[in-house]
Amino acid sequence: NLVTHIRTHTGERPFSCVQCNASFLRKHALDVHMRSHSGERPFSCVQCNASFSRKESLMAHIRTHTGERPFSCDHCNASFAEKRYLKRHIRIHTGERCLSCDHCSASFLNKHYLAQHMRSHTGERPFSCVHCNVSFSRKESLVTHIRTHTGERPFSCVHCSASFAQKKYLERHIRIHKKECYFSCVHCNASFSRKHHLDVHMRSHTGERPFSCIHCNASFSRKESLVTHIRTHTGERPFSCVHCNASFAMKKYLEGHVRIHTGERPFACVHCSASFSRK
Secondary structure, eight states, rough: HHHEEEEHOOOOEEEEEESSSEESHHHHHHHHHHHHHHHOOEESSSSSSEEEEEEHHHHHHOOOOOOEEEEEESSOOOOOOHHHHHHHHHHHHHHHOOOEEESSSSSSSHHHHHHHHHHHOOOOOOEOOOSSSEESHHHHHHHHHHHHHHOOOEEOSSSSSSSEHHHHHHHHHHHHHHOOEEOOOOSSSOESSSSSHHHHHHHHHHHOOOESSSSSSSSSSSSHHHHHHHHHHHOOOOOOOOSSSSEESSHHHHHHHHHHHHHOOOOESSSSEEEEEEO
16 A cells, blocks of 8 residues: 555654564564564465465475476576576576675675675585584575485475475476476487486496596596495495484485384385385
């Protein structure tokens, strides 16, 4: 209404939080903010156990299940699940990068990304895991890492029973159902949704193993395999069980171990009723 609109000019924010110094133009915005103090999350996903304090957050989350990306760029074929990501993307086309780093020539679309980038210079890693001694420069990385301990896989496919710890893996997986495989192998009938995966696959034909261990003469076709191998030299076991003090060099071994505690036996015999925790 007009009264609310005029506040955008006057700067008046009449709705104040009693628990902090935040204030708002509209009472609805204050009500939503109060949930950050109360922990109330009234909007629940019907496809998983996620819940949210804002209806808009629930709608955005549901798109991780459906794969819907309704916000499209007019300049290219990119599309996004949330409007804010489209706005941020459009700046790539307009060249708008307002915030510059004092240490290098990098510039960023918003203050959050600049602050995140600055940690690459300072080495600051303020987000620490409560289960192990790993720390991160980004909160998002910590949240993802914690799922290696809890086994949480909040991003579920609506087409099959697959679920994932990260949204990007769900989006990649959904392409299998949509048959969006743009990169085909010239040696066999394999096809891939990403060029990187085709490049890795091609090494199975060429025998190329570009990732070499600095401790021995082992080499690998995939960087991930090298990282895992190096742990046999360093003894690093970054995947820790939240139920006991066991730790593992590979995530898949942790997932198998956790089933000892949960009793899960997902591998069933097709000839009888026997089931097992490990394949």
